[in-house]
Each structure stands twice: as structure tokens, then as C-alpha cells.
């Protein structure tokens with residue numbers, strides 16, 4: 001069973017474009033939950049272009065005891081304005097899972113994972129992972145499709161990795177996904193071999209998800225936002241979530 005976690009960033013993009021409360025994040029989350037999703041993902045960023053700290057708090061209250069809450073983001077990005085930083089938000093709301101992502105300020109979206117072959121990178125992450133685990137959060141690290149150094153991830157406390165599927169999705173669209181898919185599959189295999197559970201995400205869609213899912217045995221979770229919310233414009237949010245769940249059955 002692969003859990004579907006719906007990323008609501010793009011609902012917040014639309015809302016923020018006008019100010020006000022619509023479309024409403026809580027209503028969108030409730031719709032996804034009632035349609036059967038297993039989790040909700042948000043990726044707050046210091047520039048608050050989409051998910052804001054208050055959204056993180058609202059969703060925490062709404063999701064508790066219902067579905068998994070996955071908060072993604074860069075733990076090293078500085079607090080800015082009323083954005084207190086990723087770790088501070090996690091201290092407040094204690095999500096089920098925190099996915100650490102090494103994206104920089106102002107980056108249009110995530111485009112690479114942590115370099116776990118680098119001891120310096122690992123030592124920066126180690127205390128943060130320790131604190132998050134003490135808070136009761138499961139910790140996942142965003143990694144490249146051809147990630148190296150996975151064998152060190154459990155030693156610093158990580159329990160999962162999320163494989164960055166952007167290159168796979170791009171290759172799929174161009175009709176030659178085999179090479180990128182093989183990288184994801186091999187990374188998943190090596191991660192599982194060292195005791196890490198495997199998540200995947202970025203630019204997954206109804207078109208490319210089934211192939212990825214079939215190729216990675218034991219895929220624990222996919223987090224999907226951009227394509228899913230786009231598809232929902234045509235098909236409705238609940239229907240779209242159900243279609244993803246069909247693919248994951």
C-alpha cells in the first residue's frame with residue numbers, strides 16, 4: 001500500500017493571489033481526506049509564497065487523529081517576518097513526518113536532494129534530525145534519483161528518504177523515462193537495503209505515477225501537489241484524489 005499525501009501548496013498560491021481566504025486550505029484538506037487520501041503535505045517557505053505559518057497550524061489541528069501530516073522544507077532557512085523557521089514550526093505542531101529538503105531561498109521549487117556522501121552535510125543534519133525525532137516526528141530526507149551515501153542516513157537518525165522524481169517526470173513526458181526510472185528504482189533498492197523506507201515526490205501525475213509505483217516495490221508514500229491540483233481544475237478535487245488512489249491500489 002502506497003500512501004497518497006496531497007500537497008496543498010497550490011491551493012495557497014491561488015488564495016494568496018487575491019488575499020482573503022478562498023480557496024480555503026482547510027476545506028481543500030477536508031475534501032481530500034473525505035475522498036480517501038492518507039496524508040496532507042505542505043512545504044512552507046520563508047517568502048510565504050504559498051503555505052503560511054497559520055496554515056501549518058490550522059492543518060495540524062484539522063488533521064490530528066485523521067491522516068498523516070507531512071511538513072517539508074529547508075531546516076536551515078532563516079526565520080523571516082512571522083515565518084519562524086521549519087524546526088520552530090515543527091516544535092509547535094509536531095507533524096507525523098518532516099521531510100527535510102535542501103532548497104534555497106527564492107528557489108522556484110525543489111530541484112535536488114541532500115548529499116549524504118558529504119560528512120559535513122550529515123553532521124549539519126544530525127542534531128536537527130535528533131530534535132525532530134524527540135518531538136515524535138518521523139524524519140525523511142529528500143534525495144536525488146541517483147543518491148550516494150544512503151548507507152549513512154540511518155546513522156544520523158533518518159527513517160525514510162524521499163526520492164526526487166522531477167527528472168523522471170520530465171523524461172516521462174519526453175517519452176524516454178527508462179534511464180531516470182532505473183535510477184529511482186536503484187536508489188529505492190539501496191535505501192531499503194539499509195533499512196530506510198522510501199517515499200517519492202515531485203511532478204508526479206496521473207500519467208507517470210503508475211509506472212513509478214509498479215517499478216518500486218514497497219514504495220511507502222507519494223506526495224503530489226502541482227499536477228494533482230491542476231488536474232482537479234478539470235475533474236474536481238475529490239474525483240482527482242480518487243483517481244490517484246485507483247492508481248495506487
Ligand SMILES: CC(=O)[C@@H](O)[C@H](O)COP(=O)(O)O
Pocket residue numbers: 007009010043072101108109110142201202225
Ligand atoms: C520537495 C518537493 O519536491 C516538493 O515539496 C516541492 O518542492 C513542492 O514545493 P513547491 O510547491 O513550493 O514547488
Ligand SMILES: NCC(=O)COP(=O)(O)O
Pocket residue numbers: 007041043072162200201202203204223224225226227228
Ligand atoms: N514532495 C513532493 C510534493 O510534496 C509535491 O511536489 P509537486 O507534486 O508539487 O511537484
